[in-house]
Amino acid sequence: MxxxxxxxxxxxxxxxxxxxxxxxxxxxxxxxxxxxxxxxxxxxxxxxxxxxxxxxxxxxxxxxxxxxxxxxxxxxALSDNQHDLLAQSLEKKILSQQLKLVKSILETNFNQFHSTFILPPEILSLIDEELNLSLELVEDCGLQLQRTEQMLILDPEGKNPLCALYGALSCLLSLSED
Structure with missing residues (x-):
């Protein structure tokens, strides 16, 4: 297109x-x-x-x-809050980092029950506002963040919304790329 x-x-x-x-x-x-x-x-x-x-x-x-x-x-499949967060992410042009975050969570934890995940360095390198936006986006999928250890705890119930978020981010990023 x-x-x-x-x-x-x-x-x-x-x-x-x-x-x-x-x-x-x-x-x-x-x-x-x-x-x-x-x-x-x-x-x-x-x-x-x-x-x-x-x-x-x-x-x-x-x-x-x-x-x-x-x-x-x-x-x-996403919440109204996630829609707002995606709109902000589009404006800040951080969809790529968010897609990497969601992809890495899914790749390492998809077949496990209650697992923890350490945040990747490219996410931690975002400025505070962008990091908070990205983390809130995935937390709304049912992930809990332990900020002191920079770890996410994934509940199996969060996998479906996380997959929907991955699909939405992939499509939005595809539309936004030159």
Whole structure:
């Protein structure tokens, strides 16, 4: 997808973060497009996203729609607070570090029950505000942070939201990269 189109999609999506109704309406519209091939219209940022996912001949670009649906489903699994944190992360351009954090947690702990995880150096090198933002994002998945030891304790119940966060971060980072 061309860079300008990705940037437009990302800006419109940023405006929708935190508005669950609008995100659900967009998901419903995109599912309708896949089923019927009929685009329709929406109000506000949702319409911007629809028009950017549509090619010049008004036929769906199924790969883009499917990818965007994946992102919307991942976002639906996250809390409102995480939506706010993701919006801030987009502005601070720290998605890459956050994705590395989530990936490293999942890679080392996915098949274990109640495990601990030491924070990677690239996360600890973030400035305080960015570090706190990143840690709060993963803590909302059910992880507990022991700040004195810079360790996270992963509860098995936190794996599903953590996987959703990984998917959302991956898609958002893909949209934000040049």
């Amino acid at each position: 061309p860079g300008k189109q990705r940037t437009t999609l990302l800006c419109a999506l940023h405006d929708l973060l935190g508005n669950r109704t609008a995100l659900q309406d967009l998901e419903d519209k995109l599912l309708h497009v896949l089923d019927s091939g009929i685009w329709g219209k929406m109000e506000g940022p949702g319409n911007t996203i629809l028009s950017n996912l549509q090619d010049s001949s008004d036929s769906p670009v199924n790969g883009y729609i499917t990818g965007f649906l994946y992102l919307l489903e991942a976002l639906a």
